[in-house]
Amino acid sequence: MLKNGTHRITLRPVQTELTAPAGTALRDLLFAQGVEFPCGGQGRCRGCRVHVLEGATAINDAQRERLTADELAQGWRLACQCALEDDLVIELRQWDAAILVDETPFAFTPRPGLGVAVDVGTTTLVAQLLDLSTGRVQAVRTALNAQARFGADVMSRVQFGVPSAGAQQLGDMIRRQIGSLIEQLVFSAHIAESEIVDVVLVGNTVMHHLFCGLDVEPLSRYPFESEHLGLQSLDAADLGWKLSPRARVRFLPCLGGFVGSDILAGILATNLGEREDLNGLVDLGTNGEIVMGNRQRLLCASTAAGPAFEGARISMGMRASTGTISEVKVEDRTVHCRVLGNVPPQGLCGSGLVDAVAAGLELGRIQSSGRFNNGAASWELAAPVILTQSDIRELQLAKGAIAAGIRMLLARLGARPENLKKLYLAGAFGNYINRASAQRIGLINFPAEKVEAAGNTALLGAKLALFCPEGEDGSFLQLRQRTEHVALNADQGFQDTFVEEMAFPETGTGC
C-alpha cells in the first residue's frame, strides 16, 4: 500500500500504472483504460475476466457462479465484481488475439506490421496499437478530447468551427493530440514508428469534418447535411505525424448528417447488417444515433437528445468520475447511492440520473408526467446531492427523443417492438446504464434481456476495419449504400411521437 491508503495497479501487457484509494471499484478504474464490461458490470457475462498475477482480491458469489474453481485458483477474477484492497498486477486478457463480434471470433486475415485504431469521441479519445499479424493489442492510450474547452457537445464545436479560423484551430488541436497519442503508443510498446502501416479513425460527423479539415458550416443549419461524408484518406506528413510515408491513414465515412463513422464502425462491430434477425444499435449521447435493421434493410437516424445523459444541464450533474453518484437503488423503500471512488458524493452522472428518476417513479415521489408529488421542488438523494424538477425535465427531453427515434425507425421498417431480437447500447453510457431503470423510465421500451451493453463498438469497429475485406478499397461503399438515412426532423409524425414519449410509463413495462 502507498501513502494515504492508496494502492498501485499495474496493467499488462500495456504496462500502465495507476493508483487509487482502497475500496475503489476495479470497474471504474479499468473502464477509463478502455476495458469493456459487456453485461454492464452485472457479473453475468465473464467478458471482464482479468488474470490477477500479484496481489489479493476477494471472491464473491457472482464470481463463484461464473468462474470455475480452477480459474479462481489460478487468479482469474471478474473485474466488475472486485474492489481494490491490495496492490495488484493484472493481465488484461480481453485484449488478446480474439477480436469478438457477437461471441464469434472475427476471421481476420493476418497482415504484417502494426495498426492503430482511434475512436475520436466528442469527450474522450481512445487509441489502440494492434499487431496486425495476431490481432493482439500492444498498447492503449486514452485522453479527454482537448477541444472540450470550446464546448462539451458537438453543436458548440460546430458553432466555434463555423468561422474557418475556429475550424482550423479545432482541427489542428485534434490532429496534434492524436499524433501525440500515437507517439505515446510507440513509446510504450517499444516499437519504431515505421512499423505502423495503417491508422483507422472513427468518430461522429463533426469530429470527422474537423479532423479532416472539412467545412462544418452545413452542419450548423437545417437540414444539417454535408456533401463530404465519404471516406477521407490522409497523408501522415500533412497531419504532422511522424509515420512512414507508406502508412495509410483513413477516417472512415459517415452515414448521414449526424450519423458518423462511429456508427458505421458499430454496424461492423455488431454485425447488424449481416443478420437475418432484426437488431438495433443505439449510441446514447447529446446526439442519440440509432441504427435498426438486418441483412435486407438498414435504417439510421440521429436525434437531438440534449446533454442530460452526459450529466450536463443537470443541477448537480457531472461526468462519471470520483465523487459521482453512478447508481441509485431502492431497497425496503430506502434509497441507496453508489458513489464512484469511495468518497463523499458530489454530483450525479447520466446513469445515476436515470436510476434516480426510476427510483422516484417506483417510490411514487415522481408522477408519470414528470412532476414531483406534492409540488416538491427537489429531492435529496444523498446530501448534498439533489434532484430537481428541471433535472427531470431534461431527462424527459433526452429519453423522449431516443424512444421516439427508435419507435419511428421500427415503424418505417414495418416492424413491431416484439420483432426486435436485440438492442445494443454502445459507448460508455450504454455500458453503465441500468437496463431495468432505462426500461422503467421508458427510455428503452424492451425487456431487459433484449438489451445488451455492447461496449465501445466504435473502437472495435475501427479495429475490425484494419482487417476488413469490405474496406479494402477504403470506402465501405456497399454498407453505406445499404444504410438509409432517415431525417427524423423532416418526418411529420416525429414531433407527436416525441411528445408522447416524454411521459414516463405508469408502471415498468416492456414488450
Ligand code: FES
Ligand atoms: S461479468 Fe463483468 S461485465 Fe459482465
